[in-house]
Amino acid sequence: MWGKFIRCFKRRWGNFSMSIRVLIADDSAYMRQALKLILEEDPEIQVIESARNGQEAIEKVRALHPDVLTTELYMSHRTGFEVIETVMKECPLPILVISTSQKTHTTDIIRAMEAGAAAAISPRSITTVSEIFKIKDDIIRKVKILGNSVKFQTQKKLGGQRFSWLERNYFHFPGCKLVIIGLSTGGPFSLQKVMKQIPENFPLPILIIQHMPARFTRSLAERLNSMSPITIVEAEEGMALHNGTAYIAPGGKHLYLQEGQHSPVIHLSEHPKNSPYTPSVDITMQSAHQLYGGNILGVIMTGMGKDGLEGCRLIKKDGGKIIAQDEESSIMFGMPKAVIEAGLADAILSLEQIAQGILTAVSPYTNRSLSNLPLKY
Numbered sequence: 001m002w003g004k005f006i007r008c009f010k011r012r013w014g015n016f017s018m019s020i021r022v023l024i025a026d027d028s029a030y031m032r033q034a035l036k037l038i039l040e041e042d043p044e045i046q047v048i049e050s051a052r053n054g055q056e057a058i059e060k061v062r063a064l065h066p067d068v069l070t071t072e073l074y075m076s077h078r079t080g081f082e083v084i085e086t087v088m089k090e091c092p093l094p095i096l097v098i099s100t101s102q103k104t105h106t107t108d109i110i111r112a113m114e115a116g117a118a119a120a121i122s123p124r125s126i127t128t129v130s131e132i133f134k135i136k137d138d139i140i141r142k143v144k145i146l147g148n149s150v151k152f153q154t155q156k157k158l159g160g161q162r163f164s165w166l167e168r169n170y171f172h173f174p175g176c177k178l179v180i181i182g183l184s185t186g187g188p189f190s191l192q193k194v195m196k197q198i199p200e201n202f203p204l205p206i207l208i209i210q211h212m213p214a215r216f217t218r219s220l221a222e223r224l225n226s227m228s229p230i231t232i233v234e235a236e237e238g239m240a241l242h243n244g245t246a247y248i249a250p251g252g253k254h255l256y257l258q259e260g261q262h263s264p265v266i267h268l269s270e271h272p273k274n275s276p277y278t279p280s281v282d283i284t285m286q287s288a289h290q291l292y293g294g295n296i297l298g299v300i301m302t303g304m305g306k307d308g309l310e311g312c313r314l315i316k317k318d319g320g321k322i323i324a325q326d327e328e329s330s331i332m333f334g335m336p337k338a339v340i341e342a343g344l345a346d347a348i349l350s351l352e353q354i355a356q357g358i359l360t361a362v363s364p365y366t367n368r369s370l371s372n373l374p375l376k377y
Contacts, residue, residue, distance in 0.1 A: 019046040020147030023066035025057035025083060026050070027075040031100060031132065035070060038136040045143060054078025058086050061093070067147045068094050071117075073108055074101040081108075081115060088116035094146035094331070097121065098139065100132070106219045113188035114223065118146055118331050145185070145304055145332075173321045173361040177295040178241075178288055179204055182281030182311075184211040184303025186331025188220055190351055194301075195228040195246065197355035202230050204362055206246035207255060207288065209281040211303065214252035221248045239266045249279035256287040264291050277307050281335075285311025294318030297361055299354065300345075302330040306338035313344060321346045323357050 022039055024047060026032050032050045039045045048064055051057035055077040061069060069087065073080035084095055097112045097120035109120045119142050121135065183190060187210045198206070212220065218234045224246075225232040233239075235247040235255055240263045247266065249255035254275065256267040275283065281300070285308065288296055296315045300308045302325055312322050322344050324336040329351035339345055349357045 019044055020143060021046050021048045021064075021067045022143060022147070023048060023057070023060055023064060023069050024050040025054070025069065025071040025075065025080070026098075027053055027072060028100070031072070031098075034132045035098065035139070038133065038139055039143060041136070042140050042144065045140070045147070054080060054083045057083045061087050061091065065091065066093065068096060068143050070096045070098050070143070072101060073097060073099040073112060074103045081112060084112055084115040084117050092116065094118040096139075096142055096146060106215050107223065110188055110216060110219045110223050114192050116189050118186050172363070173297055175295045175319070176297045176321070176362045177204060178292050179206045179297045179299065179358060179362065180209065180281070180285055180288060180311075181206060181299040181301065182209045182285075182303070182308040182335065183301035184277070184305065184307065184332065184335060186302035187211070189331070190302050190325070191220075191224060192227065193351055194355045194358075195224050195230065195232060198228065198230045198246070198358070200229040200231075200244060202244050202362075204243055205241040206230075207235075207284055208232075208246055208248045209255065209279050209284050209308075210248060211277050211279070211307070212251045214250060217248055217251040224248075235266050235268065237266065237268050241265070249284065252278055254279050254283045256284070257291050259291065276305070281308035282311040285315060289314050289318070294320040296320045297323070297358065299323045299358065300336045300339045301325040301351075301354070302332050303335035304332045305334050308335055309338045309342060309344075312339050313342065316344045321361060323347050323349055323354060323361075325354060326350050 022045060024032050024035050026035065036047045036050065039047050048066055049060055051060050054075045057071060058078065071080045071083055080097065087093065087095065095117045097109060097117045113120060121138060121142065191208065191210065210217065210220065221232050221234040230244060230246055232246045232248065234250050239247065240260050250268065253268040253270055256269060257264045258267050285298060294315060298312045298315050298320060300312060300322065316322055322339060324339045324345040326348050327333045330336055340348060347357055
């Protein structure tokens with residue numbers, strides 16, 4: 001789906017502008033005006049238009065090709081969910097959900113992100129313009145991250161250089177005892193695609209470190225569990241690791257592993273509090289390395305920043321394997337890019353290939369290569 005970016009951006013940037021062009025979709029007049037005032041405080045952002053309902057938002061995306069769309073979820077004439085689904089099918093672009101409706105719950109935010117929204121802000125009970133201004137820095141920051149990262153990706157893609165596979169040889173990892181998946185922006189959508197393909201009898205435990213606020217991770221685990229063959233739970237203090245179960249680190253806490261009576265157990269902590277991300281991929285990988293050494297398969301997917309880089313470096317040094325998501329299928333090519341540029345990736349896979357890559361690596365019954373998957377040159 002994200003391969004459609006190139007075609008869309010060629011139309012969008014016929015007359016290239018350094019500013020981030022934003023379309024606001026909200027059925028509240030004062031929210032549209034407030035968001036316009038907030039965003040245009042930053043000279044790098046230009047609000048090109050606003051939409052009063054879902055249908056108008058879809059039509060204006062088709063006509064104007066904005067760099068970023070902000071949308072409410074509950075609107076008349078097509079909901080925000082329908083807007084996200086339609087836009088992502090026709091011309092994918094970064095979508096920031098800013099939902100102030102009393103109807104909005106955490107499950108709605110997760111559903112929106114699974115449909116393709118790149119990020120979300122869900123301030124509760126905002127009724128005045130002054131209250132939305134309290135979170136203006138967060139709104140501006142997220143719009144700039146989404147807009148700038150996509151501009152960078154698109155310019156690079158149009159330039160022609162792409163990362164290639166590291167090898168044509170076998171990607172079999174018989175010593176693997178644990179899989180750790182790390183991701184950030186765009187994660188819920190991407191996780192859904194991967195976890196639906198992981199079978200119930202998967203032979204190892206999986207740790208999932210998704211950058212997400214505390215109140216969202218339980219809903220994410222429940223929704224993924226309802227649509228995936230493998231059991232998926234939010235990690236809790238003292239849980240023992242079991243094969244065929246995926247554990248999502250709770251937002252606001254780091255996931256550590258400790259020795260248990262029969263298998264490693266989960267320990268959750270808010271420390272260190274100075275970590276840029278909580279939960280942190282690096283912290284979990286470093287903790288797991290103390291128990292598993294290099295018998296870990298690290299999977300770094302879509303996300304901003306470079307969380308996971310140092311953890312992958314440690315795992316790789318002791319013989320572990322690393323899969324990185326490719327640029328074209330990443331909503332945010334920050335985390336995987338850092339791993340690839342450091343020379344740590346054993347395989348660079350598209351979103352559609354990652355589940356098969358994991359299964360091929362950990363299967364005790366096969367020496368199959370990934371030659372059946374498209375090589376990327």
